Each structure stands twice: as C-alpha cells, then as structure tokens.
Amino acid sequence: MRGALHMIVYALFFYLFAGVCIASAIMVVASRNPVYSVLFLILAFVNASGLFMLMGAEFLAMILVVVYVGAVAVLFLFVVMMLDVDFAELRQGALQYLPIGTLVGIVLLAELLLVVGAWAIAPHVADVIAAPIPPFYSVSNTEALGQVLYTRYVYFFQVAGVILLVAMIGAIVLTLRHKPNIKRQDVSQQVARTKADAIEVVKVKSGQGLS
C-alpha cells in the first residue's frame, strides 16, 4: 500500500515538473518581453533540476541550479537589460521561415522516432562498463563523483581547466583595449604626493581675485 502511494506521488511530481518545464520552455520563445523570457528560462531550469532530483541525481540537480540559475541566467538578465536589443524587430522575419522550419522539424522528428523505435542497446554493454556506479545507498552522488574525478578522470578535469583558460585569454585578447587618456587611480602616486606639490598658498589681494 505504501509502495503504491509512493509511486503515485512520484508520478505526480514527475508530471508537475515535466509539465511546468515544457510550458515555461515554450514561454521562453513565445513571450514578447525578453526579461520575461529569461525569467521563464530560470523556471525551466528549476523544474529540470526537480526532475533530476526525482531520478536520484541530487548533485546534478544542485549544479544545475547553482550554475545555470545562479550564474548563466543572471548573466542573461544583465545582458538583456543592459543591451538595447529590439527583440520584437529581430523576430519579424521568423514568421516567413516558419513553414520550411516546421517541415525540417517534422522530418527530423519522424527520423528520430524511427531510430528510437528500432532502438536496441548493444548486447555486450555489461562487459564494457568502465567504472560501475556504486549503489546509491552506500555513497551519495557527490562522493561517487569525487572518487573518480581526481583519479580516473583527472586528465579530463585538467584539460577542461585548460580550455577555460583559453576562453579567458580569448575574451581578454579580443576585448581589452588600453585607452591612453583615461584617468586611473594610482595608489603609489597618491601616497607619494607631498604637501609641497599638492598645495599652493596664494596671497590674494582683496578686491582683485585670481587671474
């Protein structure tokens, strides 16, 4: 009896998260105001992380919220608010591409259905699994990832770091400009100032002023 109730609650949450996720994904594309689009995007992310939670992948769920909601979506929001992009104008041409776009989409969907319909996992899969996933009651997700991330997958981890370094160098190379006539704070110069070169005492005769 308890098992059945558990299943029902599970299914209810699944349909809640999945439904809201799809609805908000549609709203991201459909809403006229770009700020609303970004907010719906955040809603979609949060619901997707709920789906991950249901599957027992709590680490992925948290990462999704922290990285995508906390960093990426906020960045989007900044960009949308700071740049004066007229999204309504950008979307003007979209309608004329709609028929051909739908056609391509339908063809692709049909093909994918055909493939998934005939899908069969290769028979020898069990022999080739490199690192079996430890059962979830013995270690948590995070611990299981931690066990392999810095040992077996240290190479991937390090190379991913180098890729981020390249992204950083690239962003700096392509955008940093040294403007010659800009006024910057120079602490050492400020400290080195003395009374002699900062203040000048001028005797002003009354009624004449400074020329």
Place this chain on the structure above:
Amino acid sequence: MSETFAVRELVPVLPEIVLVLGAMTLLMVGAFRGERAVASINWMAILLLIAAGAIIVLLPAERMESFGGSFVLESYARFLKLLALIGSATAMLMSLDYLEREQQNRFEYPILILLSTAGMLMLISAGDLIALYLGLELMSLSLYVVAAINRDSVRSTEAGLKYFVLGALSSGMLLYGASLIYGFTGSVNFAAIAKASANGGIGLVFGLVFLFAGFCFKVSAVPFHMWTPDVYEGAPTPITAFFAAAPKVAGIAMFMRVAIDAFPNIVPQWQQIVIFVAIASMLLGAFAAIGQRNIKRLMAYSSIGHMGFALVGLAAGTMQGVQGVLVYMAIYVAMTLGTFACILSMRRDGKMVEEISDLAGLARTNPAMAFFLAMLLFSLAGIPPLAGFFAKFYVFLAAIQAGLFTLAVIGVLASVVGAYYYLMIIKIMYFDEAARPFEPMPYQLKAVLAVSGLFNVLFFVYPRPLVEAASAAAKSLF
C-alpha cells in the same frame, strides 16, 4: 572501489604537459613584461614546440596507455604529433616577420598557438570520446581566437565570428553523435565501443553519421566546407598558413583513429560516408577553385580538395590506406607551408597583396621564388616526379587494392581538373607581363620555402624514411 592514479601515467602525456605549462609560464611573462617581451616569447614558443617534438622522439617506442585508455601513444600518434608540431612551429616561424611589420605583435598569439597545438596532440592521442572532444575544443577555441586576433580589421573579426558560430554548430553535432553512441554501447572508450558494436544497429549508425559530420567540418570536407574560403581569406595570412597545416593533420588523425579503432565492425556503413565525402571534396576543390582571383581563397579550395584526396585512403579502410593518408598528410603539410611562405612574401609598398594577378611575371623579377613556387604548384597538382605525385599515388593505390575503382578514377579525373588552376598560376608567373617586384623576402620565409621546395623536388630520390615511418605508424593503429 576508489581508483588510484600513478605518476608513471603522466609519462606519455609529457609533451602535452610541457606545452601547456610552458604556455602558462610565457603567459605570466607576457602579462608582467608586456609588449617588450614579445620577441623573446615568440622564440620561446618555437623552442617549446621543438622540445615537445624531442620528447616524443625520446619516449619509449612501444604502445602506452594512460588514464584507463583515455590517452594512447603509439607509432601512429607519434608520427602525426611530430607532423602537427612541425606544422605549428613552421607557421609560427613564418609569422614572426609579418606580425612585426603589421604591428600585430601581441604576446597572446604564440601562447594561443601553443595551447592549440597542445589540443592537437591530445586529439591525436585521444582514446575515448571525452578525450577526443576536449582535445578538439582546446584546439578549436584557440583557433577561433587567433582567426579574429586582428580585431581592428572587419575581415578578420568576421572570419573569427563565422568560424566560431559554425564550429560551435559542428561541435554540437559531434556531441550529439557521441551521446547516441554512448547510449547505444554504454561506453565512450574506442576499444569498448568496438567490442559492443559487433552486431551494428541503427542507433550506432545514427550516432556515427553525426560524429562524422562533426569530423568533416573540422577537416573542411564537403558538404561542411562552407566556412573555409571565408575564414582563410579573412584571417591574417600567417594564421591562414597555420590553419591549413597543423589542425588538418589533427583532424584527419582523429577521423582515422575513430573510424579504425572504434568502428572496425561496421566498415561498410562508414565507408560509404567517407567515399561520398571524398568524391564531393575532390570535385568541389577542383571546380570551385577555377574562378578564384584571391590566392588565399584558392588555397582554401585547394585544401578542401586535398582533404578529399587524403580521405580516399581512409575510404579504403585498410592498412595501406592509412599508410597512404599518413604519407599524404606529411607531403601536404610540406607543400602547403612552402606555398604560404610565398604568399606571405607577396608584399608591395609595405602592404600585403593577395590577388593571383599580382604574381604576374614573377619569373623575371624574382626567378628563385618563381621556380620554387612553380615546383610547389606542380607538386600540389600531383605531377611526377614531385612529392605530390607520390602522395596521390599511395592513396589511389590503396583504393584500387581495396576494390574502389570508381573512387580512384574520379580522384584521378579531379586531380586533372585541379591541375588547370595550378598551371594557370605558373603561366601567369612565367609568361605574363611583369608586374612591379615584391619587397625582398625575409630570411625565415626564404628558409621555409627552400626546405619545402627541396623536399618536394628531391622526395623521389629517397622516399624510404617517410614511407617506412608511415607504414610502421599505420601498423600500430590496427
């Protein structure tokens, strides 16, 4: 349960470690010393590339695996890594004079070249799909940035943006294919994929098609070649020379390794893709180049065609085929770098000129350069007894031995058509009214041109070392 990690696993990765750590050190030097250190950073970068090559030669010769098979080093990887390093170091050497004259001397440029080369080496050694993707992204991300490095030029930034957007699209396709393959076989390791895919299956082939589409983009094979002419024309010329040599080697290397290592059980399925791509690339390379007036665009179409010829060897799917591709890539790199040494010295009144008509009458104004360029163009066209002929000979021989007669015949016809536009340039150089002479060639370009020209002319005298090295490398892949 917990995995262990031994320091000796780092031994095969030593060249990559040297390049990456060296690049970071030079980055620090550049950040603190600024523009004053640019010249020394450029030379240090070349030395680092040479050092990485020396380490590859000195490492023990047997097959080595690290990180649970994610990183593989055998004769195949060694051969291609040395080739990629030679390509990068030469391109770097050729850019020194250009960067100084065009006031483009930025210390980030050699660092990005180093990191991109490290990505190529990782790509060549990748033993599973994750390592392959990471190597590919490291290589490509640096390439996108160097394409746009002349950020005050509209053409350069357009080239960088175009390359970036289309490259991201192709990475997406590649990843989609990789995820399908993982879903089907339960592993990302090439050997495990080969084991699990003994019976084939629609899911696997579907993933394979997406994966190969991504590869074709990276080696600029038809129908994923559209970015090539625009990027080659827009990027600064020494960077175009870099694009045309080393990344192509790495791209072909990953293409072959995945096809041979991961999918040996479904050869007919991928063979038909490679045959189509090879034919389309050869024909497009031959016909589309005819109307070009800009020599960098012409070289772009020429490189598309050459990738088609190289893929003929892979289409054979045999050891001879792989050997042919390896020889082809070595000779291709030599020819391309030599030709770009000439293009880089097309300079009048302190400005680069890029039209083919600017070469008019070069035989009278600079006979030595005209002679070497003519030899390189004859070689690119595949005229015996120059090196380019042997390159094509080996791949076509492998195709015929594998029974792919139609492919070989179309290839020969395409190379005949392609010969037209190479010969056209030679005609312009030797028989047209002489234009004003170019400025004298800097010594680095002279050296590169002389070495590559002599290699092309004299290859037939003693081809054994290269052919035998390629044969040993091909054997280690199977």
